Amino acid sequence: MQTSLSRTDLARYLRKQLENLFPDAADLADLPRLVDLALDRVEHCFSRLRLKGYFANGQPRFSHLHCDQYAIFLYYLSNSTFREKPGHPIADKAYALNKALHALDAYYEVQLPDVFAVQHPVGTVLGRASYSDYFLCYHNCTVGANLDNDYPSFGRGIVMYGGSRVIGNTAVDDNSFVSTGAIVIDGGKLEADSVLHGVYPNAGRSHTNRNVVRDIFGA
Structure with missing residues (x-):
């Protein structure tokens, strides 16, 4: 999958967003692994779409600056965190970040589809x-x-x-x-x-x- 940031850089970028919006010193050590889980789901989803901007040159494409794509990523991040570790603060924070950035209320317990x-x-x-x-x-x-x-x-x-x-x-x-x-x-x-x-x-x-x-x- 083509990505605007590497997985490592995306985790760092997201960490800065979460720490800025939620300056509570909560443990975010799991964030890189959870970002990987979310991006795997993004790749599965986008590889089955041919919407403009989601797929190009035979590959799915993800940009952290494409608001709709980032909204989907944040849902998958919050939901994947909830699946892996119910009660983990990253689930709540990714959900709230999605509301703050995109005014999208897709709670992490809601099971949106794979595509x-x-x-x-x-x-x-x-x-x-x-x-x-x-x-x-x-x-x-x-x-x-x-x-x-x-x-x-x-x-x-x-x-x-x-x-x-x-x-x-x-x-x-x-x-x-x-x-x-x-x-x-x-x-x-x-x-x-x-x-x-x-x-x-x-x-x-x-x-x-x-x-x-x-x-x-x-x-």
Whole structure:
């Protein structure tokens, strides 16, 4: 994978960010190893994307100055840390850094898929839903629970456009688009190959012939 910084330099860069934002003298000795884990996941993810800037000359590409890519990296770092060492401060700090830099709330206990992407995700909150590969979200999206703490599930190949909301007991099947501004609450099972539109309680669906994995991700 092409990287803007070596793994060693990226760990040093990130350490300076964490120490500046959280000057509490917490132990960051594990950071280089955890950065390696996160970058391995970044490489797996980006090697399956053909979005502009993510793949070039036959290789995945990662830049610490590409905000969307760095947001994905910070999620993988926080989640990998949580998986390896629950309660480790790096999980909390990487999660909080992601919110501070990108206004993306993707908590480290949320299991985002192995292949996903974000596009300028300012104001986006990704809750504890069930996600599948080839998930893409834009700005000001919300995935969350209803009052009974039911969360949505998403099939393979989903795009949430800006300002969309999927809440509660809603199963969005494979290859579906959630339109800009759409609000779906407790929508039940929604068929594959759909465009979801409208606002609860009048949200609806239309059929689509487009293919998310092919047309959006270029995979």
